[in-house]
Structure formats: structure tokens, C-alpha cells
Amino acid sequence: xxxxxxxxxxxxxxxxxxxxxxxxxxxxxxxxxxxxxxxxxxxxxxxxxxxxxxxxxxxxxxxxxxxxxxxx
Numbered sequence: 001x002x003x004x005x006x007x008x009x010x011x012x013x014x015x016x017x018x019x020x021x022x023x024x025x026x027x028x029x030x031x032x033x034x035x036x037x038x039x040x041x042x043x044x045x046x047x048x049x050x051x052x053x054x055x056x057x058x059x060x061x062x063x064x065x066x067x068x069x070x071x072x
Contacts, residue, residue, distance in 0.1 A: 004028040006047075009038060011071055013048060013058045020054050 004012070004027075012027060013019050021035040030038065039056055042048040047062035058066075066072040 003030070003034075006038075006042065007066065007069055007071055009042065010047060010058060010062050010066055013056060014063065014066060014072070018055050018057050020056070 009024065009028070012024075016023065021030075021032065021039060024030050024035040024038065025032060028035075039048060039050070042062070043050065045061075047059055047065060048056050049059055050056050063072065
């Protein structure tokens, strides 16, 4: 199975509003570590935040990235 692009993951988070790493694992076939690594990479880029433990949402920068690439 092909792993999702960062833009596909941002779209998924935007559609869901708030997601958990488990949802990434289910939807895209990531391992637990893979889902955590992807979310942490997006966090370092300031595209997502985790307000509460295990709950991730897209940031305004993440939304701008989706708009820039015509995904919104």
C-alpha cells in the first residue's frame, strides 16, 4: 500500500476536524510509530497542533498550504 502524501494527510485532518493517530493508522495503513512521526513532522512545520493528548487539528498555516496547492 502506498503511503499518503503530507497534503493527503492535511486534507484528512481538515475533513475530520480533530483526529487521533489511530485514525491515521486505520485510514492510511501507518504503524503507530509511523503515524506519530508523520504528525510530529507536520507539527514541526506548524501545519498541525495537538491541543490535547492524542487530538490533532490543522492550523491556519496548514489551511493556507492546502489552499496554495489547490486542495481546498
